[in-house]
Amino acid sequence: KNQVEQSPQSLIILEGKNCTLQCNYTVSPFSNLRWYKQDTGRGPVSLTIMTFSENTKSNGRYTATLDADTKQSSLHITASQLSDSASYICVVSVRTGANNLFFGTGTRLTVIP
């Protein structure tokens, strides 16, 4: 069964600290994995995409990793800011089928001063 699981469900950190969000998937055949950021009351926005051959990709203070062998991805946020408070959603796509996107339930990150 194709599933995407994210952990933790929620996280509270102090401003300036680092954190890592996890995404484990059983989706097959794997095509790519995206991390989205969803601010409160807004639609999700793509942060980064990871394809099968990529291990690490950075977007400013956000660094995503992918281990295709263990089917795990992480999103590391460095030197967190208040504006990083949001939900982070992991979305995995497969190479077959029309309805080919599988969503995690998200991690709710709160950065406090």
Added chain:
Amino acid sequence: DADVTQTPRNRITKTGKRIMLECSQTKGHDRMYWYRQDPGLGLRLIYYSFDVKDINKGEISDGYSVSRQAQAKFSLSLESAIPNQTALYFCATSDVTGNTGELFFGEGSRLTVL
């Protein structure tokens, strides 16, 4: 102006009423989607359309219908709203198959059914 616009942004209605949520996009994408988001359940696909003549059910289509009036417009209808349809609804677009295509979401429509 937003690339993907949803109306209304907020709506409160009563059980049994007919509700329409509208979505329009200026991105020129062929593919459009309707999702609902519930706390703890994440985003779930209701319907999707790959072009004007194409309509497909998602995983939770019961109780919903859609209309693709034009490439840029995709509306979601609840023929007879019920309280468990209270949720945040998102329209999204993509320009290629979801295998590589990024989803572009609207700002969401919060629906409350009393």
